[in-house]
Every structure is written in structure tokens, then in C-alpha cells.
Amino acid sequence: MPVYIPSTRKVAVCLDTQHITVEERPIPTPRDSEVLLQIEAAGICATDLHLVRKSIPYLQRKVDICGHEGVGRIVAVGPEVDAAQWQIGDRVAHRWIYDVCLECEMCRGDNEQLCDSRKLSGKDVEGCWGEYTIVNTRYLMRIPEDMSAVEAAPTLCAGTTAYRALRTAGLAPGQWVAIVGAGGGLGHLAVQYARASGLRVLGIDTGSSKRELCGRLGATAYVDFMESQDLASDIIQLTDGGPHGVIVVSSSTKAYEQALTYVRKTGIIVCIGITPNKMNFPVGPEYFVARGIRLTGSSTGTMKHTQEALEYVRDGRVKPRIVETRLEEIEACLQALEKGEVEGRFVATFDRRHGRL
Numbered sequence: 001m002p003v004y005i006p007s008t009r010k011v012a013v014c015l016d017t018q019h020i021t022v023e024e025r026p027i028p029t030p031r032d033s034e035v036l037l038q039i040e041a042a043g044i045c046a047t048d049l050h051l052v053r054k055s056i057p058y059l060q061r062k063v064d065i066c067g068h069e070g071v072g073r074i075v076a077v078g079p080e081v082d083a084a085q086w087q088i089g090d091r092v093a094h095r096w097i098y099d100v101c102l103e104c105e106m107c108r109g110d111n112e113q114l115c116d117s118r119k120l121s122g123k124d125v126e127g128c129w130g131e132y133t134i135v136n137t138r139y140l141m142r143i144p145e146d147m148s149a150v151e152a153a154p155t156l157c158a159g160t161t162a163y164r165a166l167r168t169a170g171l172a173p174g175q176w177v178a179i180v181g182a183g184g185g186l187g188h189l190a191v192q193y194a195r196a197s198g199l200r201v202l203g204i205d206t207g208s209s210k211r212e213l214c215g216r217l218g219a220t221a222y223v224d225f226m227e228s229q230d231l232a233s234d235i236i237q238l239t240d241g242g243p244h245g246v247i248v249v250s251s252s253t254k255a256y257e258q259a260l261t262y263v264r265k266t267g268i269i270v271c272i273g274i275t276p277n278k279m280n281f282p283v284g285p286e287y288f289v290a291r292g293i294r295l296t297g298s299s300t301g302t303m304k305h306t307q308e309a310l311e312y313v314r315d316g317r318v319k320p321r322i323v324e325t326r327l328e329e330i331e332a333c334l335q336a337l338e339k340g341e342v343e344g345r346f347v348a349t350f351d352r353r354h355g356r357l
Helices: 046-053 150-168 187-196 208-216 231-236 252-264 285-291 303-314 327-339
Strands: 010-016 020-026 034-044 070-077 090-095 098-101 130-137 174-179 200-205 220-226 245-248 268-271 294-297 322-325 343-351
Touching: 010 090, 010 187, 010 327, 020 268, 020 327, 034 090, 034 150, 046 285, 046 322, 046 327, 070 130, 070 150, 090 098, 090 130, 090 150, 150 245, 150 268, 150 322, 150 343, 174 187, 174 252, 187 208, 200 208, 200 231, 208 220, 220 231, 231 252, 245 252, 252 268, 303 322, 322 327
Parallel strands: 174 200, 174 245, 200 220, 245 268, 268 294, 322 343
Antiparallel strands: 010 020, 034 070, 034 130, 034 343, 070 090
């Protein structure tokens, strides 16, 4: 049965760095190995906020449609698509890493997210904040049919980022991991992935609601950084010597500076949150020499990491907290993200109208 495809689509367009509007634009035609997706759900990520606001020098978007946590179905295929592998009706992802070269050292070493030739959704190519969007089958991932689209969408970036950061930390079951920003959209996923990996979790955030959330998600302990009179001392005492790993999802400069004061000797600090202003760690080489601390960073993950992160959600070990919204409300969602007013992940969903999802 042929799939109905309208002539136009609704998309959320960045008019400038502060205003987003919904427009009707022509449906794009897939070329070469591309396919056209009808989007079921699209996440709204803190990285989208940086892209829209153009607040990070190395993340300057070239397009006016953002979004990189998309789940949808193929409704049209380009002339070079492998029909044995991809067909109309397949459920697939529109991810942050849109395309890579598949040939460089990073790609061949299972670090394709660091490919110098990579294309990023919502930065280099149009993202998935719309009813229809284009993806390339050269680097495309299936979404299980038995997964909720609204839960799968934020797992494509936030969930993958949290999962890979924990794999990067390389901690053993029973060890302590501190999640800085534990009650937020990315942090609450990190707490769950850590618990599912057998780690003892220290949630670090502020507010009674985030304390309650972390407790429900299985955090072993919680510290409110606004209430603590001596954060380092409190954390070291709670974790009997300091956490073996610290995952900083917060974008606060102070959060990074504080992590250095309480991480355990030979521990690891994994940077995820991007600070709005350039910062320098207030320590020299002697700090790392004397304490054996490791400092590294993690950004999203490979396709394999994404598939593994999805399995945790699929079987119920991780449950994203979802706040459903619409394209028309994306700017309000970004403002809430800026103020830290949301617990969970915003996901835009689409009504069925004229054959559309």
C-alpha cells in the first residue's frame, strides 16, 4: 500500500538565537542513500539549547532546524538505498551523529562519534524538529518495535551519553559514583544506568524534589550542594573516602572545581556538562601526580553504545521521565531548561492529521 505523503510539513524553525516558530515547509526529497522519515517523537536536549542560542563557539549551527533525538518510520527512499536492508515502514532513529566517514582511525577504532568528517544533526544538517525529516542509511540505526517512541527518543542522546560516560569511568560493581546534576534530564538517567550496573550512587543536586527523585530512582545517598556547609567533607564521609568516579553532567564551573576536592585517590572525573564560559581547572600537574586522579571527557557515543543504552530502557532497567510537549512549545521548553525547571526530558509528539503522525 502506498504511503500518503503531504506536500508540506510542520517544522520548528530557529528565527534567531531567542525565537522559534512553527512553519509549513516543503517535504524534502530523499537523494542517493537517504530516506524520508515521518517522525513519531523528537526529544529536546540541552545541546539543542546551546545550538539554538549559539552559546558554544565550536557548536555553531549552519541550519535553522534543530533536534537530534528523533524516532520515526521510513516513508520514502532514495534511489541508492539498499532495498534488502531498508524498506518503507522501518522504524529508525535520527541521531546526533548524522553521518561519519567510516574509514578514519576514529571510525575504525569504534569511536566514530569523534570522526573529523562527522555531520551533526541540527548543526550541519537539518534536525528532527518536524513532522518529516531526512536521514542517511549509510549510518542508520533501527528502533525496536516494542519500544515507546517517547522513551526511545531521549535515549538516543541523553541516555547514550550517560551510559557511555559510565562505561568510560570503568568502575566495578559496589564502587561509588557521584552524579553531579543527578536530578536533571541527563542526570536522572545516569543514576539509573549506574544502579543497573551495580554501582553505589551518590546524587548531587539541590532541592527537595530532586532529593526525592534520586531516592526513588535508587540513589544510595544524596547531598544538596546548597545546604552542605562543607561539601567535600560530607561527600568523603558518605562514601568512606570519596567516590571512585564522578560524572559531572552539570554545566557549572563550580561543580567541576568541587569535584577535584572530593574524588577518591586514583579516581576518575568524567566531564559531560559544557560550561557557558571557558574555564581552567584550578590545579597543576602535581595534583594528578600526587593523587593519581584521571580526568577525561565523554560526548554522546557510538551506534553500539546507543543500541546498548536502548536495551536498558527496553527491558525496564532504566525508565526516562518524560514531559510530553508539542513543536509549538519548544521555545518555552528551552527557557525551562535554561532555568533548570524541568525534572526529566522534554519530548515533542505529533498528532495524526491528514495521514500524518
